[in-house]
Amino acid sequence: MEEEAFIVERFKRYYSTHWTKAPKQVHTREFGFGGWSKKIESRHYSFSSEKEMNAFLGRNAPLFISYSEAHYAYPAARPIEKKNWLSGDLVFDIDANELGMPCTEKHKKEWVCEMCMDRAKECALRLIDDFLVKDFNVPKEEIEVNFSGNRGYHIHVSTRFQTIKGYGRKEIADYVNANGLDYDHFFRQDLIHKRIFGPKVTDGGWKGKLTQMLVDGIKNRTLERLGIAKKTVEKFYSRIDAADQIANGNWEAVYITDRKKFFSNLVENIKRQHGAFVDEGVTFDTSKLIRMPDSIHGETGLLAQRIPVNDLERYDWTTRPVVFSDSPFRVYVKKSQPVILKGQIFGPYEDQTLDLPEYAAVYLICKKAAVLAENKDRAIAATKSVQKEENKQEGHSVI
Numbered sequence: 001m002e003e004e005a006f007i008v009e010r011f012k013r014y015y016s017t018h019w020t021k022a023p024k025q026v027h028t029r030e031f032g033f034g035g036w037s038k039k040i041e042s043r044h045y046s047f048s049s050e051k052e053m054n055a056f057l058g059r060n061a062p063l064f065i066s067y068s069e070a071h072y073a074y075p076a077a078r079p080i081e082k083k084n085w086l087s088g089d090l091v092f093d094i095d096a097n098e099l100g101m102p103c104t105e106k107h108k109k110e111w112v113c114e115m116c117m118d119r120a121k122e123c124a125l126r127l128i129d130d131f132l133v134k135d136f137n138v139p140k141e142e143i144e145v146n147f148s149g150n151r152g153y154h155i156h157v158s159t160r161f162q163t164i165k166g167y168g169r170k171e172i173a174d175y176v177n178a179n180g181l182d183y184d185h186f187f188r189q190d191l192i193h194k195r196i197f198g199p200k201v202t203d204g205g206w207k208g209k210l211t212q213m214l215v216d217g218i219k220n221r222t223l224e225r226l227g228i229a230k231k232t233v234e235k236f237y238s239r240i241d242a243a244d245q246i247a248n249g250n251w252e253a254v255y256i257t258d259r260k261k262f263f264s265n266l267v268e269n270i271k272r273q274h275g276a277f278v279d280e281g282v283t284f285d286t287s288k289l290i291r292m293p294d295s296i297h298g299e300t301g302l303l304a305q306r307i308p309v310n311d312l313e314r315y316d317w318t319t320r321p322v323v324f325s326d327s328p329f330r331v332y333v334k335k336s337q338p339v340i341l342k343g344q345i346f347g348p349y350e351d352q353t354l355d356l357p358e359y360a361a362v363y364l365i366c367k368k369a370a371v372l373a374e375n376k377d378r379a380i381a382a383t384k385s386v387q388k389e390e391n392k393q394e395g396h397s398v399i
């Protein structure tokens with residue numbers, strides 16, 4: 001059996017025995033589907049009801065199911081202008097590979113590890129608590145979260161931002177990512193009194209967050225972690241009321257030699273520690289198709305599972321979204337990074353034939369790192385021919 005048929009058979013079994021909850025107002029959504037070679041092979045589909053959608057999934061079992069964050073009057077119409085955009089959910093995508101983690105260099109972008117996935121969760125929690133709830137006053141019960149099925153989390157708000165168009169959404173993404181914070185915006189020079197007024201802890205948005213971070217650094221004696229020069233750090237520590245003065249906006253209480261440099265260090269640090277690192281393109285583009293919650297991801301065989309917002313902190317992505325069985329399957333693994341699933345570490349493997357539980361076999365086959373054992377010779381021959389081709393392109397002589 002070919003690997004694609006093996007996977008499709010399993011997805012079909014899942015969709016024909018499980019009812020999948022449709023996105024809200026399903027009849028206004030555009031759907032797109034992907035297969036073995038592409039995440040979106042066809043789009044412009046629509047369903048009149050959840051029932052119709054489930055019948056389609058059971059019949060066709062696409063490997064990737066995406067839907068529009070937008071609501072359209074005519075979701076199946078094409079080109080896109082004819083769909084008649086009505087409104088759109090506000091969507092954020094947090095991808096473990098885009099967080100600048102050192103582990104990503106090591107395991108490359110196709111894989112994840114606990115470290116970058118923990119960081120992705122931390123960013124998702126921060127987006128919800130520090131930005132959506134605190135800064136935008138979105139009640140927690142209006143926030144929907146799902147595991148992306150592969151490398152991160154998606155956060156959807158289907159209320160209150162519905163009619164905001166692309167650039168308004170871009171501003172929201174820029175805000176949560178701390179893009180474009182600049183010195184001039186934070187400090188005001190009063191020429192008459194020859195004083196500089198800075199932000200206070202009680203200020204909203206980044207002004208308050210930045211001031212709080214500095215005040216905490218003074219109180220906890222951790223200013224060095226903010227990239228502040230030792231000499232300046234000592235000035236802050238030697239003044240007993242420095243934290244109170246800064247908290248109230250008196251940034252001149254401590255003389256800072258190079259204020260611009262000092263500030264740019266602070267901004268870099270606050271971005272790293274308090275930014276949400278969302279993919280701006282996903283939030284901005286209101287015609288984007290995004291993974292449907294509770295569908296299986298064709299690159300992992302894991303469910304892009306809905307997570308009750310209050311459960312996110314303790315959500316275990318290595319166990320909860322596993323939908324396939326423990327039955328053993330013999331596979332040949334060309335090369336894989338270690339994968340943790342259901343509390344067990346699989347790999348790293350290289351050039352190995354072994355029995356794996358169905359869910360781990362599906363994961364590695366979907367990642368294109370493994371094939372069914374019976375296809376080992378074909379896989380080795382294919383790898384050799386790819387290498388030959390690469391050598392040719394690099395101008396090496398092939399014997």
Ligand SMILES: [Zn+2]
Nearest residue numbers: 103112113116
């Ligand atoms: Zn990692």
